[in-house]
Amino acid sequence: MEEHCFEHKTVKVNGVNMHVVEKGQGPIVLFIHGFPEFWYSWRHQISFTAKHGYRAVGPDLRGYGDTTGIQREPIETLKAVYGDDYYVVRFQEPGEIEAEFAKISTKKVLEKFLSYRNPGPLYMPKGKPFDDSPVILPSWLSSSEVDYFASTYEKTGFTGGVNYYRALDRVSLIPTYRANVKKGTSDDDFIGLWIKSFA
16 A cells, blocks of 8 residues: 555654654655645645655644644634534534544544545534535545545544644744744754644
């Protein structure tokens, strides 16, 4: 399987064990995922980038894939702007959205998220986070690839991933962080500092 072509590392930072996948040599290119994905979402791009003279790095962000996570209080600003059904707000109550996802099935939840392509905010009404419309996977995503995501989330659950949204106020933005890092910092040192900011 393709994931065996990558170098997997676990970096211990700030009490979190962060899983990182790397491939290639050269200037670093970071691949950052969103919910409900993890490094595997970028596997094709990581391979392509590495073949073209770059060191491609894909971390599992805090609480995703094989990286441990934490919990935080809700972000009241998002609730005020988007309301109670906005997906980030729905993710705030520990155990609530996970229980709703459990009623649907891991694979169906992932199919709904990974095939969602509507513009605008994502709303997930309480008790029925997804509509009953059939899932049509995009051409770039196969059922076996969804199965790979599902097999990992069936092992780890969704809590780690949604905890990332429960901790949004602690997450640094990469450009802001990079701008504040001392000039002349090597790419390897920057990766270590940047990873620590997410741990």
